[in-house]
Amino acid sequence: MNRNTIIPALATIAAAAVVPLTAQAEDFPQRTIELIFPWGPGNAMSSSQILADAMSDEIGVSIPVISTPGASGTKAFLIAMNKPADGYTIIDGYVAPLVLQPVLGKADWNYNDFVPLHAAFSNAFALGTAAGNDRWASFEDMMHYCAEHPGELRYTTGSRNNLPHMVTAKALQSYNCVAQNIPYTANADAMSDLKNGVLDFGFINVGDFQQNPKDYNILIVLSELPESVAAFGGAPSIADLDIDLGLSGLAPLGWNWWLVHKDTPPDRLEILRRAMKAAIERPEVQAKAESLGFSFLKWDWDKYDEIVSPVADQLEAMGNALKWEEEQLAKQ
Known part of the structure; x- marks a missing residue:
């Protein structure tokens, strides 16, 4: 390969390296992403919508919060779990349906059956x-x-x-x-x-x-x-x-992590994680959530097991x- 062919090839590689992550992941996302929320309207839902709107800005598609109350939050989980594992469904994973209901024997899953994006809020x-x-x-x-x-x-x-x-x-x-x-x-x-x-x-x-x-x-x-x-x-x-x-x-407090199906493609998972983290880091988003009584949790996806696993025993x-x-x- 001579110099005239090497230089264009290197330029092509360099250009690919700076293509946005969404383009690398088969142009994901191309349509609305749903956030399945396990409760009715209120401050908690408003806080989730604040974060979803900021994440929407980061990722380029709408992320509506879908209120799905019922059965202490487990109805929302069941609906979300039956959706395709394609990254277009996020579960607003509150402690009651995620950990408490399984501890009480009222749900047949545990927290390890989901993949985390990032910790979301706490309610002291x-x-x-x-x-x-x-x-x-x-x-x-x-x-x-x-x-x-x-x-x-x-x-x-x-x-x-x-x-x-x-x-x-x-x-x-x-x-x-x-x-x-x-x-x-x-x-x-x-x-x-x-x-x-x-x-x-x-x-x-x-x-x-x-x-x-x-x-x-x-x-x-x-x-x-x-x-x-x-x-x-x-x-x-x-x-x-x-x-x-x-x-x-x-x-000893109310909290939630945002989760996706375990089989979500890794490239789409990475896009969702980066968008959520960027949204959480916005000062104006934090201020809006705090005005409703909710504080953002600091933990990224890699701390999920370490932070959530002790909760079941304490419950x-x-x-x-x-x-x-x-x-x-x-x-x-």
Whole structure:
């Protein structure tokens, strides 16, 4: 091969190296990509749409969020799993359908049956009282009182046997605190009773706190993650306690990863991963999500197993704490 043929050949190779990744992957994507979302409309869906819109800008096609509520999130997973493994379906993988329902025996998959794009959001949990309630100087003070007065205190986590109830029960069990969980169908009613003294303490959603921070006295943030603590204005967290509650990482909070079918072609998977990561890194996207009470998680796809695998064991321990609470209340 002479110089006249080598130079054009090298130019062709160099040009191929800078062709956008979408072109290298058979011009993927060429049409709308659906994000299957497991809940109804609300702040969580709005946050996912914010990220989907930013990812759409990066990838060049529309990414609508398809609300598919039902069966504690498992309906959305089943629908998504029956779609072709072609990269045109993303699963908004919340902890309840991804990990909790399999732990409870209500889903026949586990987190390793999916391939991650990137961690998405966290939604921090906290326990607190109404503003001005000075019965206890700290969460530990309240726990010591509770242990000495079993069955006296009343609290709420909204509905019973949900993830906030499981996390709370595990925290209370660590202090031998037996309290009554009062169920509510509407969160607004629960917060109203908390503020009016009908309840002694309660689960406080980060969105409620950020909208009305002066209404609540946050006793404990049920996470050691810095972003969770920041979301509640720097309130004390489980990292500040003298005992280990057996709660760490993603286990004691709401969270999601975006996932795809395990058989998605590697070149398309790489395009989706890079687009999602780029969307998350946009400051304006982070600010919009945080205004709704959601914090972006930092972990890329290669940390998926390391971060998610401990959650199942902790959820099982939380389920045992729920049973303990019921057994102790039955003795009162």
